[in-house]
Amino acid sequence: MTFGIDDLPIRDELRGKSPYGAPQLDVPVRLNTNENPYPLPEPLVERIAERVREAARELNRYPDRDAVELRTELARYLTRTAGYEVSLANVWAANGSNEVIQQLLQTFAGPGRTAIGFEPSYSMHGLISRGTGTGWISGPRGEDFTIDVAAAEAAIAEHRPDVVFITSPNNPTGTAVEADTVLALYEAAQAARADTAGAIVVVDEAYVEFSHRPSLLPLIEDRPNLVVSRTMSKAFGAAGLRLGYLAAHPAVVDAVQLVRLPYHLSAVTQATALAALEHTDTLLGYVEQLKTERDRLVGELRAIGYEVTESDANFVQFGRFDGEGAAHEVWQQILDRGVLVRDNGVPGWLRVTAGTPAENDAFLEAVRALMKERSEKEQSA
Ligand code: PMP
DSSP states (O other), rough: OOOOOOGGGOGGGGTOOOOOOHHHHSSSEOOOOOOOOOOOHHHHHHHHHHHHHHHHTTTSSSOTOOOOOHHHHHHHHHHHHHOOOGGGEEEEEEEEHHHHHHHHHHHHTTTTOEEESSSSSEEEEHHHHHHHTTTTEEEEETTTSSSHHHHHHHHHHHHOOOOEEEESTTTTTOOOOOHHHHHHHHHHHHHHHHTTOOEEEEEEOGGGGGOOOOOOOGTTOOOOEEEEEESSSSTTSTTOOOOEEOOOOOHHHHHHHHTTTTTTTTHHHHHHHHHHHHHHHHHHHHHHHHHHHHHHHHHHHHHHHEOOOOOOOSSEEEEEEEOHHHHHHHHHHHHHHHEOOOSSOOTTTEEEEEOOOHHHHHHHHHHHHHHHHHHHHHHHH
């Protein structure tokens, strides 16, 4: 018997758990982690090198603790693209939106408090809740993967959560959330916590640049408990950078500073993110191509005979695969053909990220072959 995690005095709620993470397998076509398939354009790579070289000259010093230049540029980007004016005071940045979410939970939840999400949704909301000692409540979602407002309101009224997560577009289903739904749940969450200063509602917009609909950012107007979280991992094609941010009332930005580690955002990260923001237009051009590819995947998967959930993101949920473990079996069969997609554990469904046209063709060819095999088997049976 080797010494393992459970021989250590770890917290009881971590015992027997596995770390988050999709398999990182070395296969020709990887469409499993919702990454942007396009490498950064060469002029941007050059600009990053320049900016990082400048930053390197001052690496003996701590970075700008408040990331003022970066937050100012992020505010400009939001104002330009989301149709609502925000400024430095509304914006906070951290190492990926995962860290933004962690800071929000450390500030507004934690031991003795709870957070709710409507599942299936981004599983890290639950895992970061656990990591911060926050009780996690799995709220309901409708058959078609939209949020059923009445059922969600009832869950909020019953559990009185301190934090409510609304992911739009949702991961792994691709489903966008209507502004009216966010408003209804915001009101329900404030009413349920009327005995306190209310509840924080986090709208996770990691994929919003790929959506057919506008950002929900304007809803922060006059709603100090509403926070919109964003990332440069998807639309900016910079998952390796680790840069996430939020927009909210300035009081929220002041509050998260109570828990952020000093100098959490390195000078190298700030310099790189600033370089990427200089190239916003080029990067958003790739987003347009990916939206076209996403729509093509939806159309072709349906033509092949799969069911596809309406998608506003850079990925598509497809199925259905009936029977216990059926989705995983298909996941393996697609993998055997050199294409890695994601089994998020949603019974009957798999998720594929929109890649380059060639990657998507390889994926479509694999599933077309599978479908053909299946119908041949059914005919001979
Ligand atoms: N929110 C959602 C809905 C996500 O799917 C992801 C990443 N898969 C994140 C947040 C976190 O992204 P990052 O930390 O790279 O910003």
